[in-house]
Amino acid sequence: MAQLTKAPDLRLSVVATLPPEVTVRLLSEIDVIARRMTRQILSGISLPDSRFRTLGYFRTVTAACRDALGTFVRLLRDGRGLRAGDLERLGSMGAQQAELEVPLELVFGAYRLAARMLWDEVIGQPAILNDVPPSTVIGLTSTVLEYFDEISAAVGGAYLETRERLLRQRDRDRDRILQRLVAGDASAELRRIAASAELTLLPPYTVVACSAPTIEAERQLEETWRAEGAHLIGEEPGLWIALVPEGRDLAKLCAEVGPVAFGVGPMAATLDAVAPSAQQARRALEVGRTLYPGRSVHTDAEVGVFAALADDREAMRTFVDRVLGPLAGGTPTRRLELVATLEALLDSRSIGDAADRLGVHRHTVVYRVGRLRQLGIDADDPEQRHQLWLALRCARLLEG
Numbered sequence: 308m309a310q311l312t313k314a315p316d317l318r319l320s321v322v323a324t325l326p327p328e329v330t331v332r333l334l335s336e337i338d339v340i341a342r343r344m345t346r347q348i349l350s351g352i353s354l355p356d357s358r359f360r361t362l363g364y365f366r367t368v369t370a371a372c373r374d375a376l377g378t379f380v381r382l383l384r385d386g387r388g389l390r391a392g393d394l395e396r397l398g399s400m401g402a403q404q405a406e407l408e409v410p411l412e413l414v415f416g417a418y419r420l421a422a423r424m425l426w427d428e429v430i431g432q433p434a435i436l437n438d439v440p441p442s443t444v445i446g447l448t449s450t451v452l453e454y455f456d457e458i459s460a461a462v463g464g465a466y467l468e469t470r471e472r473l474l475r476q477r478d479r480d481r482d483r484i485l486q487r488l489v490a491g492d493a494s495a496e497l498r499r500i501a502a503s504a505e506l507t508l509l510p511p512y513t514v515v516a517c518s519a520p521t522i523e524a525e526r527q528l529e530e531t532w533r534a535e536g537a538h539l540i541g542e543e544p545g546l547w548i549a550l551v552p553e554g555r556d557l558a559k560l561c562a563e564v565g566p567v568a569f570g571v572g573p574m575a576a577t578l579d580a581v582a583p584s585a586q587q588a589r590r591a592l593e594v595g596r597t598l599y600p601g602r603s604v605h606t607d608a609e610v611g612v613f614a615a616l617a618d619d620r621e622a623m624r625t626f627v628d629r630v631l632g633p634l635a636g637g638t639p640t641r642r643l644e645l646v647a648t649l650e651a652l653l654d655s656r657s658i659g660d661a662a663d664r665l666g667v668h669r670h671t672v673v674y675r676v677g678r679l680r681q682l683g684i685d686a687d688d689p690e691q692r693h694q695l696w697l698a699l700r701c702a703r704l705l706e707g
Contacts, residue, residue, distance in 0.1 A: 330384045333429060334377070341373035344424050348372070348417045355409070364407075368417075371400045376425060379454055383429070383447075389457065398461030405469035414466060415459060422455040481506045485540040489548050489585045493578035510577055512538075512550040513557055514584035516570040516592040519545050527564040535560060548585050550575075561604050568596055571606040590614040598700055613704060623701045630698035633682035645682075646699070648675040652686040653696050 333340070345368045354360065378393055404414045426448060484501050488508070501508050517539075519525040528547065529539060537560075538550040551557060553574075561569050570592025572584040587607040594614045595605020607614075616623050628635075634645055651661040651672075658676070662669040676686070685691055 333380045341369050344372040345369040348420050351420050352416050394461040397458050398465040401462035401466035402469040405466045418459050426451045480504050491582035511553045512575045514572040514575050514588045515549040516588040517547040518568040524567050531563050569604045617704050627698050627702045630694050
């Protein structure tokens with residue numbers, strides 16, 4: 308098929324071999340022959356639906372047959388070959404068929420039928436009537452085949468170019484519809500536009516914010532998730548919102564692409580719920596990556612409470628200063644060591660586990676625990692423990 312996209316090579320050049328009286332007769336009967344060709348073509352191929360069994364479509368095919376037949380007869384009459392505009396004009400039928408969504412194999416089938424009928428009208432019947440000498444029939448037959456090869460290449464090229472353009476336009480139209488939906492437009496008008504664009508919107512959806520840091524990760528995300536019926540909306544380079552239909556294995560989908568980070572919002576049971584869920588998915592992604600940079604999937608149910616805290620940054624800063632204020636003194640290196648030790652103690656079952664997590668000797672952790680207690684911070688105190696854990700996460704959010 309790649310050869311169909313190349314610019315046609317206008318090499319066809321013939322010598323007029325039809326007797327003048329045959330040429331005159333064919334030119335005078337072009338309309339009749341074109342209608343006869345149309346009837347045989349439309350009865351000889353299976354068109355997709357009733358749209359193509361109308362008078363308007365009949366006239367479109369007849370006009371193409373008339374043009375092709377007239378061009379060929381004139382070519383044989385004057386012997387000058389195809390002109391520069393002939394193939395572009397004849398090939399435009401391919402663009403029309405692409406716009407009407409006629410399958411390309413049916414278009415080529417129609418042209419094969421037309422080639423046989425053109426041979427019969429221009430060569431076969433005159434030869435039977437002895438209007439064309441037998442010695443010229445073989446040469447003319449080769450000319451008919453060459454002529455239709457040129458037309459088929461032009462038609463195929465125009466068809467593929469138009470089809471690709473229409474697909475790109477359809478994708479752009481669908482992207483705009485989905486962007487409006489994620490922005491909060493779930494109106495009846497939007498649903499009507501989606502239907503006209505053949506875009507199926509059937510909630511419930513799991514709404515996911517996806518951060519793909521590389522082009523390869525974006526490609527994997529698009530290929531894998533769209534194959535599962537997900538709608539993907541590009542918000543900015545590397546950031547997507549995905550509407551995942553109900554019943555899909557989200558954990559499996561997330562595991563199949565990487566390195567990508569995901570923020571999972573609540574289920575959107577209706578189209579009106581898509582925009583709020585998308586906002587929560589974005590929030591889960593942003594907060595989750597700050598708090599848990601080692602994880603790839605963050606859910607709003609898990610980190611949404613921290614996002615709520617982050618909405619009042621001043622109150623959060625006051626809380627952090629009150630709980631972790633004693634760590635503010637000393638050198639930056641010593642402060643970082645104590646903060647890392649405190650986090651490891653809160654996330655571990657024992658001092659030994661904390662030492663393994665930090666990659667230091669157990670005695671080092673024991674020494675730092677003593678330093679923390681001197682500052683009034685005791686990770687073993689139940690009343691302090693939960694405040695310390697929360698303050699450390701709030702501090703990370705403020706830094707983020």
